Amino acid sequence: MRDRTEGPLLRVEGLEKRYGARLGCGGVSFDLWPGEVMGIVGESGSGKTTLLNCLAGQLAPDGGRVLYDMGEGMVDTVTLDEPARRRLKRSDWAFVHQHAHEGLRMNVSAGGNVGERLMGMGARRYGAIRAQAVDWLGRVEIAADRVDDRPSAFSGGMRQRLQIARNLVTGPRLVFMDEPTGGLDVSVQARLLDLLRGLVREMGLSAIIVTHDLAVVRLLADRLMVMQGGRVVEAGLTDQVLDDPQHGYTQLLVSSVLQV
Numbered sequence: 001m002r003d004r005t006e007g008p009l010l011r012v013e014g015l016e017k018r019y020g021a022r023l024g025c026g027g028v029s030f031d032l033w034p035g036e037v038m039g040i041v042g043e044s045g046s047g048k049t050t051l052l053n054c055l056a057g058q059l060a061p062d063g064g065r066v067l068y069d070m071g072e073g074m075v076d077t078v079t080l081d082e083p084a085r086r087r088l089k090r091s092d093w094a095f096v097h098q099h100a101h102e103g104l105r106m107n108v109s110a111g112g113n114v115g116e117r118l119m120g121m122g123a124r125r126y127g128a129i130r131a132q133a134v135d136w137l138g139r140v141e142i143a144a145d146r147v148d149d150r151p152s153a154f155s156g157g158m159r160q161r162l163q164i165a166r167n168l169v170t171g172p173r174l175v176f177m178d179e180p181t182g183g184l185d186v187s188v189q190a191r192l193l194d195l196l197r198g199l200v201r202e203m204g205l206s207a208i209i210v211t212h213d214l215a216v217v218r219l220l221a222d223r224l225m226v227m228q229g230g231r232v233v234e235a236g237l238t239d240q241v242l243d244d245p246q247h248g249y250t251q252l253l254v255s256s257v258l259q260v
């Protein structure tokens with residue numbers, strides 16, 4: 001859980017992204033504390049993905065700052081030079097895509113997919129890399145005898161678990177997730193959520209999770225931001241926001257789920 005004796009891991013100030021005249025996201029400010037999971041919810045087009053991509057350094061914002069604690073104070077990742085940002089993405093940060101194929105190399109074996117992240121961090125000993133890859137496959141419930149199979153031979157749920165292993169093997173501190181359970185069968189989703197929850201807790205990960213599924217945030221997120229039209233309309237502790245929504249839009253979001 002969060003440790004209030006340290007400072008925030010991430011501090012976002014007045015983040016804004018426009019697509020021409022259209023607002024992608026705007027006026028977004030929040031702190032993320034070590035070990036904390038933040039959920040971002042909202043309907044399609046509300047700006048969740050835009051915000052996540054700006055936070056994760058995938059998209060250049062038009063305004064605002066994304067300060068990250070690199071260990072020696074906060075650094076603005078928006079103005080960070082490209083090599084330093086690349087190092088950050090390879091080591092401290094991870095990004096889990098909704099579509100596993102965007103986060104995996106489909107023509108490389110499962111073991112290779114996991115090992116590649118380790119090699120990116122400087123690991124060179126083949127035996128140790130393979131052993132760690134097999135260990136991580138086990139942690140995401142993929143049998144060791146699948147280590148040489150390519151992800152194209154995996155089911156959707158397995159691919160997503162492999163993507164998670166590839167991302168977490170290097171022990172990142174902050175994980176960005178874009179609809180991590182989107183497009184999977186309900187039973188597969190439940191298992192994946194369970195696994196994610198276990199890993200997040202065990203590793204003390206900080207995470208920012210974008211989803212339109214309130215069940216996902218209910219299970220994973222300590223705190224929640226609700227977006228509408230590119231702006232955060234409500235934010236707070238997950239249970240508080242979902243059990244007692246204050247903003248009309250959040251009330252609608254919560255009640256529309258209850259009707260299903």
Ligand SMILES: Nc1ncnc2c1ncn2[C@@H]1O[C@H](COP(=O)(O)OP(=O)(O)OP(=O)(O)O)[C@@H](O)[C@H]1O
Binds near residue numbers: 025042043
């Ligand atoms: N590349 C782009 N060019 C122009 N407008 C864009 C682009 N990407 C997003 N937008 C617009 O920015 C707004 C926010 O979109 P965004 O994709 O961030 O929302 P979202 O909440 O992630 O939606 P979804 O859940 O469907 O992915 C929308 O009005 C969208 O049309």
